[in-house]
Amino acid sequence: MRLEGSCQCGAVKFRVESPHPYPYQRCYCSICRKTQGGGGYAINLGADNATLRVTGRQHVTVYHARLKDPGDARAHRSPAERHFCGICGSALWLYDDRWPKLVHPFASAIDTDLPAAPESTHIMLAFKAPWVAVEAGPKDRRHQRYPEESIAEWHARLGLAEGSVMEQATEAEERILCRLEDIPEGGAKGFPGPPGSFVGLFAVRKDGRVHVYVNSCPHIGLPLEPLPDRFLDPRKQVIICSAHGARFRIEDGVCVTGPCIGEALEAVPVRVVDGQVVVPASAGL
Template sequence: MRLNGSCHCGAVAFELESAHPYPFNRCYCSVCRKTAGGGGYAINLGGEYASLQVQGKQHIAVYHALIDGEPSPAERHFCRHCGSALWVYDERWPDLLHPFASAIDSELPEPPQTTHLMLASKCGWVAVESHGEDKRFQQYPDESLAQWHERHGLTR
């Protein structure tokens, strides 16, 4: 699926291919919550790094979150003007790019199930809207973005 995204002020626009476009993972970790957070969580999609096309690269800044006091190799890209979180790239997985669902302008498909992860980092005031067969994890989930899509027969 072709994903088109942008920042709030319009300085940055991007597009990429995604075989895993369902926004099912809600991450409540302090990094996602504080850098991208709507609703106390952030949602990442899976995309193909090689397909990324960006307009307005000069308006992008990168943040390396501190994890256990050390800078993470993961690059969190955001608009330097409006602060919109755009995507995460990590050289440890060079073929992948993880755009934030909140930056995607394309109509995303509705997931049949939601995974709530990093609940141990959730703020007390955040209500987890969990339904039916949703999965909940105090830390990381037991399957990847790709595995979740494959289990549901949703790989595009």
């Protein structure tokens, strides 16, 4: 399920594919309560980190909570990254590089209509504030700390797991862009669009990952490259537009300098299957 979200002031918007979109798990820990849970708890969703696309990323700030368990001599820094809008303070998503394939959007930041959970799980009740009432249904589960059941396992147990949009795609819905070896590490390569398209695509391979974008500058819609496959600066650190000198981050396509700063290239979902780079058949239309 594609989720679209934003902060309250509108400076940050994002979208992500979520195979586990049911807002069922309520966390009552003090961190969630104080940073995001006005009702005494917060709800995280499960999503595919590789599909996260953000507009206005320059307004996003990251907070690492300080943790101190009973018996600890001092507090320590949590590795989890809580992403907020630096302007209005809205909590947006949580990421932890111990699980790099996952990202957890806060349900409160999602603008897409979410499905209603048939039952809930209440966790970290050992840290619940005394004034918070646990509104549990007859099928709900309660845990003093973290449950053994993950978000994905809860969805699977109830038959609600969707699988990501890319995993469900059939051959008719996708096309092979090229072989992975056709894109050199640290390099880029351009491709024509699908039949009926007026714009092409290009792919960048960096740090073992492939990023694919529509070959159209968000400023005035022109192709980016001056010569075939010349999408990167000489140091191969950023994507460049030859028309007006705009520079875009490779990892998310956000413009960091130039006339369209803060805007982003249109990202294309991509996966590598048996050494082939695969994208949706409609990419570029």
